[in-house]
Amino acid sequence: MKIPNYKTAPLKCWNKAKEIRDDFYKNYAVAHEKGGLRWSGGAWSFGAIPAGLGDDVFPLTGEPYGASIAFNKQFSIRCMEATEKKGFARDLCSYMRNYWGSVILDEYIDGGKFPKPDFMWQDHICCSHAKWYQVASDLEGGIPTCCIDVAVGPYTEVNENRLNYITGQMHDGIEWLEKITGRKYNDDKLIEAVYNECRATSLWAEICTLNKAIPAPLDEKSMYSLYVLGTLEKHSKKVADFYEELLDEVKYRVENQIAAIKNERCRVMSDTQPPWGFLKVFRYLETFGAVSIGSLYTFGLIGMWEDKEDGSWGPRTTPQQKGIKIKDRDHALKVLADWNLSKPEWQHFYSPHLKSEMMLRIAKEWKLNGIMLHYNRGCEGLSLGIAENRLALIDAGFPVMTFEGNMGDEREFDEAKTSSRMDSFMETLGFSVINE
């Protein structure tokens, strides 16, 4: 088989993505200097709601923060050990342990002391979600904390009772925010943030659909640096605007056959968070001419999807695209709840078979040769049901490779063993290292 040799080029908006990310951590740290507020919570929390407190309210989302720490192995190991000294088990969520460690050590990833949040704002679908901030509050000496339970079943079974449970908690949450901050809540800002969130998360899905193209315009390792913006502030105009810009650039790459990797001849996807300290395994894959086009994780952690008329999987149509004008607070909260309940990465919390269906869909529509499943010891939420996913993918005829590791605890990742497994997987698929 002739080895392809596509054009390739770095992303033009790469530095802008980096700037947004850097600003995010900086803005949180210096919020008080400008008279603003800081809140801490999960990447899936309803960030659009605290946005109604004003434009000077800055979040720190725990999972990407934990991942950033994982990337800094020396700091991460100190965080892990600090957490373990406090009596916490080392098989708990590794993002959470990194985050707690940063609090215990009183060290911020960007330097200086850990900036104490004014309040914590979380949602709960995984056993660790609410408890993460319960413990964090204990460690900080008591921080007002609010958490919204969103575990009401798969989107296909949402009904009025389930939606009301969530929106009821959201309404209570707004009253709580007003009480603990002393600020008057602004519904217009909430509505704007809801529109932004729908726009940003639908755009990200649209960007991912462009990776159906051969050659793929994006590789998963690069996508990690792009999707992450949605985990920081999916409700912000800045992120939504950035994704508009990125969409245009990726479209251009598809039209002009600009590849993520020049020798693309094998397409795979991964699953769950990668071992952040060892992203170079994706570069190793490239030596075989293999590109990871993404994963349900990269596509659906923040990206919002729906069935399109032609039967394909594509970006969910936003309320604004449907001409829906959000009238008031209650309407905004209903739209926000409904929007989030369709999140692909929330469905498998009720059944791995729902996830298998989505993975099979990606495998077929994105034209994959095989699938690499990261049995991720660091995340009980996203590794949930992964063994059943493996069985379903194999049943459907897709070659599957598994590797065990941990997204945030380098002590549980064996790089040599993983590379060796990749060698075998590639050999099975009929690919060897390309010698140039």
Added chain:
Amino acid sequence: MIDQFRDWEKNRHAYAKAWKEKTGGKVTGYFCSYVPEEILYAANILPVRILGSHEPQDVTEAHIFGMYCPFCRDCLAQGLKGKYDYLDGLLIAQSCLHIRQAYTSWIKHVPVDFSYYLPFPNNVQSPRAVTYLAGEIKAFKTAIEKWTGKEITDQDIRDGIKIMNENRNLIHRLYEYKKKENPPVSGEETMEVAISQQLVDKKEHSEALHKLLGSINSVPDGKNNGTRLMILGSENDDIPFIRMVESVKGTIVIDDHCIGTRYFWNNVHENNGDLITSIAERYINRPACPSKDWIIRTRIKHILQLAHDYRVKGAIVIQQKFCDPHELDIPAISRALNAAGIKTLFLEFDVTVPVGQFKIRVEAFLEMLQEEDIF
């Protein structure tokens, strides 16, 4: 005195099969103590809690990643090995992520006639939780009616509540005896009663409890005079472990387990006319599983109260390996117990426990507690 309960616990499958044959009724397995059994009793269905066998197995590796708790894997193994081949239905009330994998894999690979996932609220401290749960219990009731083809009337529900409440009241009375200086029942015996409570028809269980309570005063004093201990933590139905602890002069007088007190601690109070809402209130207000104990830590207060009421000298804190919800609570609970002067011993459980090693640790723990008496 507890032979009947022990027999039920040991021969749970034979019991369920015989019940089915005798009554012609349906048997449903359930995961997690949050399943509102009142509705099942209202429909004349026998609910049977799915538990493991504490035997090593090799059938779940392909279905559940090894980082999830041994209990969920042991439970699934029972299904895959056909031990529960008599079940007509399988239910789960949403709690931890671990156990739900046993449910989702089970219904795919060992299909049953009826299965139901009840999305029980996690935010039990929210004022919205009761209304939401009542809605979910109504939907559950409708699903059961559809399955059985029989309407569940208000009177049926009242009967279901009565059966459940009576059984809870009786076991409460048994636990009251454990406050005595030398309790007439051991921790092992209590566990046999508590486990069997979740395996057999509660009407029969209550009859047997009546008999037990009637004869309990004839137990000679001084039978269980070991150091008073509490046991708490993850799901625990490991009778040999309890037996071992009591063989080295410990007496388990109280527990905070979902197989024990958390299961039966509070009753349904029919106080507002709407029976389903009353049931919802009971499950929302029961002693919380750690997966639902947020943002306020209600478990600590409850556990300290139990420790006080039962005058415990030490607490054995157990955790199923990889059990995240308990891993998240144990540091805070252990700190609180220690601050209250109650020393703790932490032990990590697997499907089988190393009784020999644990015995040494328990003996050392008891010696440490007894030193206080000596000096």
